[in-house]
Amino acid sequence: xxxxxxxxxxxxxxxxLDPDLGAVARAWVADRRPDATPIRTWTHTALYRGPDxxxxxxxxxxxxxxxxxxxxxxxxxxxxxxxGNTVVSEFPQDPGVPGLETMLDPRSAAEVLSQAVPExxxxxxxxxxxxxxxxxxxxxxxxxxxxxxxxxxPDGRRPRQVYAKVYPxxxxxxxxxxxxxxxxxxxxxxxxVVVRLPRLLGVDIDTRAAFIESLGSxxxxxxxxxPAEAARVLATLHRATALNDLPAVGAALDVDxxxxxxxxxxxxxxxxxxRVAEHVDAAARCLDRSPEGDPxxxxxxxxxxxxxxxxxxxxxxxxxxxxxHAEPAADLGRYLAYASVRRGRRGRSDPGDPxxxxxxxxxxxxxxxxxxxxAAYPVADPVLTERVLAxxxxxxxxxxxxxxxxxxxxxxxxxxxLLDHAPTRRPS
Numbered sequence: 001x002x003x004x005x006x007x008x009x010x011x012x013x014x015x016x017l018d019p020d021l022g023a024v025a026r027a028w029v030a031d032r033r034p035d036a037t038p039i040r041t042w043t044h045t046a047l048y049r050g051p052d053x054x055x056x057x058x059x060x061x062x063x064x065x066x067x068x069x070x071x072x073x074x075x076x077x078x079x080x081x082x083x084g085n086t087v088v089s090e091f092p093q094d095p096g097v098p099g100l101e102t103m104l105d106p107r108s109a110a111e112v113l114s115q116a117v118p119e120x121x122x123x124x125x126x127x128x129x130x131x132x133x134x135x136x137x138x139x140x141x142x143x144x145x146x147x148x149x150x151x152x153x154p155d156g157r158r159p160r161q162v163y164a165k166v167y168p169x170x171x172x173x174x175x176x177x178x179x180x181x182x183x184x185x186x187x188x189x190x191x192x193v194v195v196r197l198p199r200l201l202g203v204d205i206d207t208r209a210a211f212i213e214s215l216g217s218x219x220x221x222x223x224x225x226x227p228a229e230a231a232r233v234l235a236t237l238h239r240a241t242a243l244n245d246l247p248a249v250g251a252a253l254d255v256d257x258x259x260x261x262x263x264x265x266x267x268x269x270x271x272x273x274x275r276v277a278e279h280v281d282a283a284a285r286c287l288d289r290s291p292e293g294d295p296x297x298x299x300x301x302x303x304x305x306x307x308x309x310x311x312x313x314x315x316x317x318x319x320x321x322x323x324x325h326a327e328p329a330a331d332l333g334r335y336l337a338y339a340s341v342r343r344g345r346r347g348r349s350d351p352g353d354p355x356x357x358x359x360x361x362x363x364x365x366x367x368x369x370x371x372x373x374x375a376a377y378p379v380a381d382p383v384l385t386e387r388v389l390a391x392x393x394x395x396x397x398x399x400x401x402x403x404x405x406x407x408x409x410x411x412x413x414x415x416x417x418l419l420d421h422a423p424t425r426r427p428s
Contacts (some may be wrong), residue, residue, distance in 0.1 A: 024086055037062060039057070039062065046408060052083050052306070053082040076090075099206065103134075105134070113162070132151050135148045140293050146166075148163055181243065190232060190236025199260060246325055251287045258280055276401055297323065297325065298325060300324045340369060341396075
């Protein structure tokens with residue numbers, strides 16, 4: 001595995017993989033599909049798992065089998081090279097998520113859905129059998145995969161959508177189900193905001209899939225939820241109570257998780273790990289100096305992408321499988337880290353932006369973002385603010401580390417820049 005570069009110059013993660021996983025994919029085609037001819041090869045995602053251990057999703061375009069006639073064929077392979085041994089599987093066969101292949105097949109998925117979510121088969125046409133369109137929404141190299149099902153609406157009405165999260169293990173599925181059952185798809189009323197939580201519709205143990213209510217159509221883009229609204233959504237969630245037991249997670253555990261990531265990244269990019277460690281250690285010392293806030297019902301993965309504007313001034317809050325009990329500052333700090341990244345990307349991609357001006361405006365833009373969100377969260381506590389800012393820096397460090405492991409140079413550079421400019425005291 002090759003992973004070298006200059007941190008200060010932001011040449012952090014070399015995109016050159018050793019071995020060349022594209023060559024591995026072409027060799028697999030030559031062995032398993034000798035009549036096929038690859039036209040081009042590209043890597044969607046790669047993940048550094050440790051020294052001499054890398055995995056990737058690689059796609060190939062294969063030439064038409066009848067000369068120049070007919071369409072070309074797209075083939076996707078999952079490749080993992082570990083300690084000199086290489087394993088290749090044809091997607092959607094994924095050794096890490098055994099149920100994914102079943103849940104991406106429309107006929108098999110329809111059978112599972114009809115058993116796991118009986119309400120989908122009710123109505124006058126229930127004897128005709130459930131039919132569904134299948135779309136893979138998210139296939140990370142670790143964790144759960146997300147699949148969307150488009151189902152015909154009853155009596156020709158608007159089609160219905162259902163999401164599935166397909167987990168690597170039954171234990172992961174059960175944790176997700178328990179988290180969703182802790183809130184039961186409630187409507188939460190808070191300060192100037194109404195929050196809608198999606199229902200858990202059912203689970204299937206064999207495929208390790210949880211089926212979750214859709215809160216909006218993917219075909220209809222919604223307006224962005226603003227930082228002040230996001231803070232009010234958090235305040236509303238934090239005042240709610242869970243209906244069953246959820247794990248309690250202290251700040252020390254969040255710090256330990258980042259340090260585990262640091263230890264892994266240090267084996268490939270020691271200079272990057274050292275730079276991120278400076279920020280993480282400073283934030284950890286800040287957390288050690290002040291008492292941890294009383295635990296509340298915490299989202300655990302609260303980012304701008306988890307918020308959906310719905311009709312009648314309702315805001316949907318998605319991805320509830322990470323619900324836990326934790327101090328309020330953890331959620332708000334994570335949101336600020338991810339919102340900073342979103343704002344930083346927009347500044348860099350603005351074609352009308354004069355050279356360098358986005359970077360020059362970054363400190364003031366971050367101060368404004370932090371100030372708005374902190375002002376909207378209805379607890380004016382200096383200790384809370386200090387802990388929010390520390391959690392934000394820890395999450396920015398984690399984003400930099402994970403971007404490096406995925407060989408995404410631009411994201412590493414942006415996260416490091418945001419770390420350098422992140423406020424360490426309450427912005428005015």
